[in-house]
Amino acid sequence: MPLHLATEPPPTVVPATLTRYHRVVRTAAETLGSRRSRLGDTELPFRVPEPDDALREFYAPSDVSVHELEPIGGRRVTALNLMRNPGTRTTKTFASLSMVGRAVQHIRETGENVIIVTPTSGNKGTALRDAVARAYETGIAGPERLRVMTVTPADSLRKLRDCPLAATPELRTANPAVLAQVDQPAQVKELARNVVDAYLADPAAKGSWRVWYTLDLDNYRIADVVRACVEAEFTAPHDTGVPRWHAHAVSSAYGLLGYSLGHRLLSEGVAADLKAPPAHPGFFLVQHLSTPDMVLSLSGASLPRYTHDVTDGLWRQAADPRFPAVTDSPSDLIDPTFYTRAPVTCAEIAPLIRKHGGDGVVVSQRECLERWSQVRELAAPIGADLPASPEDLREWSLVMALTGLLVGDERGLIPKGTDVVVHASGSYSDDTLPPAAPDGIRFAADEEEVLKILHTAVA
Known part of the structure; x- marks a missing residue:
């Protein structure tokens, strides 16, 4: 007699949700943007691009x-x-793809280069790096126009994951994954903010790259x-x-x-x-x-x-x-x-x-x-x-x-x-998402070293 095994009901897969629900995503951006009287020096407009063929390919992982x-x-x-x-195995994919899409929109509209800077305990940085790598892969932006720097507390070393942005010395320099020494992990937020402020205060940095500090709930x-x-x-x-x-x-x-x-x-x-x-x-x-x-x-x-x-x-x-x-x-x-x-x-x-x-x-x-x-x-x-x-x-x-x-x-x-x-x-x-190799990580003892890494990234 054949053995009949119970099977789980098949899941419902909703593909490319950032494209499928674009109207709602766009309205969300407009709603949140309308609450701000002006944009800060480290913000980008709350506008999401209309999906073309390249962007649809870019948004494909948002299942x-x-x-x-x-x-x-x-x-x-x-x-x-x-x-x-x-490439991420976390929900941070959705926001990261959306943010990189907005960065590409800003580059197309203004001709201004963008480097994304964010503090992260691990997953947020992994997802942003994955999204920037995907932008390169799909051709919506290249490293000459779009880059990313993540700043992670040293306690999160085991959270850092491998990424195509670490494939060559040039990509590693332009897109640094920084492991910073801080007393408490949450202090990495203040450190990253101070580094961005110091960068913007340098007259030599004016007009080169737009720094987008993305740690904002919206x-x-x-x-x-x-x-x-x-x-x-x-x-x-x-x-x-x-x-x-x-x-x-x-x-x-x-x-x-x-x-x-x-x-x-x-x-x-x-x-x-x-x-x-x-x-x-x-x-x-x-x-x-x-x-x-x-x-x-x-x-x-x-x-x-x-x-x-x-x-x-x-x-x-x-x-x-x-x-x-x-x-x-x-x-x-x-x-x-x-x-x-x-x-x-x-x-x-x-x-x-x-x-x-x-x-x-x-x-x-x-x-x-x-x-x-x-x-x-x-x-x-x-x-x-x-x-x-x-x-x-x-x-x-x-x-x-x-x-x-x-x-x-x-x-x-x-x-x-x-x-x-x-x-x-x-x-x-580590088997499902390989860890970052040591040569893909930049170690920094203090804010000054992180600032030097940022200057080098946009040199």
């Missing part, structure tokens, strides 16, 4: 796929796979509206009345704010063929103990006090179900990507959760490891290929999100009868 996962606690669980670009919010478009077209039940929460491992929650903008634009009728769900979903934030500020902001509570158990070396608390009951460290660091303390976005996310529902949870690495097999099974339909050994994982956001969903169910943080959409925002190992 999203939709997957039905195993129910958790009787809830329907859907995943938005935002990791399909093999630069990411533009592209993240596609998440709402995918949901509206392919996953959203418009008439069931079942409440829905979106679960996301977050550092500053840029992606959820972009989704919320997209939901608003669709509700206002920006795209006649797309309708947002009548009810804005709740948000379920997942963080780790090293930077739990967004979860803390939801309740106004303080970090619970952990007690050290000398018999087993573990730390325990029972005061707040949003936080791990047991952890190896009260400042447990799962992934250096999640490095932002006291993000300014708390002021936007907290009111959305108060209005539309939601909550948050902080997970520990111990909780992730205890549920590793279960998380691997949950993630299998997404094609994330989580390694058998957790030690081989380099990007933890998907694991954190799924662990947070399991923990949230166990502790009653997610109401019964609520559907959940998981934003699968990143997962890779």
